[in-house]
Amino acid sequence: MALIVQKFGGSSVADAEKINRVAGIIKDTYDAGNSVIVVLSAQGDTTDDLIDKAHEINPAPSKREMDMLLSTGEQISIALCAMALERMNVPVVSLTGWQIGMRTDSSYSSARIKSVATERIRAELDRKRVVLVAGFQGVNKFDDVTTLGRGGSDTTAVAIAAKLHADLCQIYTDVTGVFTADPRLVPTAHQLAEITYDEMLELASLGAQVLHNRSVEMARRYGVNLEVLSSYERKPGTKVKEVVKMEETKISGIAKDSNIARIALVGLKDEPGVAFKIFRDMAKAKINVDIILQSIGRDSTKDISFTVAQSDVDAAMKTLMDNRDAIGFQNLSMDDTVCKLSIVGAGMINSPGIAAMMFEALYDAKVNIRMISTSEIKVSVLIDEADSDIAMKAVHQKFFGE
Numbered sequence: 001m002a003l004i005v006q007k008f009g010g011s012s013v014a015d016a017e018k019i020n021r022v023a024g025i026i027k028d029t030y031d032a033g034n035s036v037i038v039v040l041s042a043q044g045d046t047t048d049d050l051i052d053k054a055h056e057i058n059p060a061p062s063k064r065e066m067d068m069l070l071s072t073g074e075q076i077s078i079a080l081c082a083m084a085l086e087r088m089n090v091p092v093v094s095l096t097g098w099q100i101g102m103r104t105d106s107s108y109s110s111a112r113i114k115s116v117a118t119e120r121i122r123a124e125l126d127r128k129r130v131v132l133v134a135g136f137q138g139v140n141k142f143d144d145v146t147t148l149g150r151g152g153s154d155t156t157a158v159a160i161a162a163k164l165h166a167d168l169c170q171i172y173t174d175v176t177g178v179f180t181a182d183p184r185l186v187p188t189a190h191q192l193a194e195i196t197y198d199e200m201l202e203l204a205s206l207g208a209q210v211l212h213n214r215s216v217e218m219a220r221r222y223g224v225n226l227e228v229l230s231s232y233e234r235k236p237g238t239k240v241k242e243v244v245k246m247e248e249t250k251i252s253g254i255a256k257d258s259n260i261a262r263i264a265l266v267g268l269k270d271e272p273g274v275a276f277k278i279f280r281d282m283a284k285a286k287i288n289v290d291i292i293l294q295s296i297g298r299d300s301t302k303d304i305s306f307t308v309a310q311s312d313v314d315a316a317m318k319t320l321m322d323n324r325d326a327i328g329f330q331n332l333s334m335d336d337t338v339c340k341l342s343i344v345g346a347g348m349i350n351s352p353g354i355a356a357m358m359f360e361a362l363y364d365a366k367v368n369i370r371m372i373s374t375s376e377i378k379v380s381v382l383i384d385e386a387d388s389d390i391a392m393k394a395v396h397q398k399f400f401g402e
């Protein structure tokens, strides 16, 4: 008998038929003699619909009230799925984040998990019940509801698996595992049998939404036995683990992030302290800056451009305008029609020429590169969003063939 945590994403519980299918998977796992904890996301587009609803009432609602609203989606899913299991005569109980003692910090809309109490879950498992937990939500020190950020139900599942030392944490979704690229964008992408935590963390952080990046970070820290698999097809998924059998490929995957904007400051004085002032102001405004490029401008001036998440772009532009005199730029511009394309692979550390291969693929596809950034296990380029489809396919073809 094993302790298994299963998480089902929004599309897997989108309607009654799908909930019944998910309940069938849970029942089979339970009937095989396992202790089962299940984390569910909100049904289908519920979270997006709730966001739209909020904006009809108030274009800038407080984050606290947004979390109160968005957390309701997951609650609907667990209650409905519990009803499906009741009908199949499986003993079950549904519990909210508060009921399982999911404690977070107070950053509404992107809260971090601080602790998970185990008493209630263990008591319910001892009573031989399947425990259904609302994903994505917790409570802060004021007992107010918080959410973990979009896609955060994966992190709920991994946190529970880590805390209860589960034998396995299965993330069921609408694809059969982790692929070399998003299979919806690159039809020739192939599924990986396994991937290291480090590579998966990079891919997730660089836009592969198949796993919430914080869930991978947590799985790595606590050594959680993680698997991504399909709710629709019963076949082996992708194992995310510490060491992977060395395959021949130098890179394991390609990811795209479209939630990005490029800000350019033109005509800055070419003297010490200018970059410091810009990025100090960004840090004060709690804005994460990603790729940075400094270049020589006209008449002994310099230009600095950098990327931020699209959700931060208004705040970044306002901060720069507010500090225009102190920073001293001639022009400020913003472009949100860009995206970041990245290749990830632990194998590239000892393989010169990987970046060149990527650039050659982009050159052959006539895609212009606007910015470049590299680390030991990734190369990222900023390109026009309009080029992203062809660029992704060209780079995939270069490294993985048809």
Ligand code: ADP
Pocket (backbone or CB within 6 Å): 008, 009, 010, 011, 012, 041, 151, 172, 173, 174, 175, 177, 178, 179, 180, 181, 182, 183, 184, 207, 208, 209, 210, 211, 253
């Ligand atoms: P869920 O609702 O189950 O949490 P998500 O939509 O968050 O599902 O994540 C699954 C989606 O991630 C897939 O439908 C796929 O389009 C996308 N995706 C992006 N990159 C990858 C990748 N490398 N491998 C598999 N899926 C990916």
Ligand code: ASP
Pocket (backbone or CB within 6 Å): 009, 010, 041, 042, 047, 048, 073, 135, 136, 149, 150, 151, 152, 153, 154
């Ligand atoms: N329902 C939330 C979202 O859509 C959390 C999740 O699905 O993981 O982002």
Ligand code: MG
Pocket (backbone or CB within 6 Å): 009, 151, 154, 209, 210, 211, 212
């Ligand atoms: Mg998800």
